[in-house]
Amino acid sequence: MNKRALIKFFGDVYGTGYRFFIKQKAIELGLKGYCKLNDQEQIEVEVEGPKKAIDEFLVFVQKGVSPQADSNSFALELFDDLKGYAHMDSDIV
Numbered sequence: 001m002n003k004r005a006l007i008k009f010f011g012d013v014y015g016t017g018y019r020f021f022i023k024q025k026a027i028e029l030g031l032k033g034y035c036k037l038n039d040q041e042q043i044e045v046e047v048e049g050p051k052k053a054i055d056e057f058l059v060f061v062q063k064g065v066s067p068q069a070d071s072n073s074f075a076l077e078l079f080d081d082l083k084g085y086a087h088m089d090s091d092i093v
Contacts, residue, residue, distance in 0.1 A: 004048035029053040032085035
């Protein structure tokens, strides 16, 4: 069974490496989606894939994505419907 997760990180998001670490972990787990800085200056992440991989990704998020960040505040929404992402995109290299 596949799932989709939408996560928005608040607070200390500049110069923390969030997008780099998130993209790397998502690729490692075979998840597809995107990671970007949105208009509200939050890191927005949407990933989809097997429930087991999503669960492992969420454990990674809960532990703290970046050692350079002072906080780990985020909002999470889970969905059963998929958007059909083909790969993991990011607004950084």
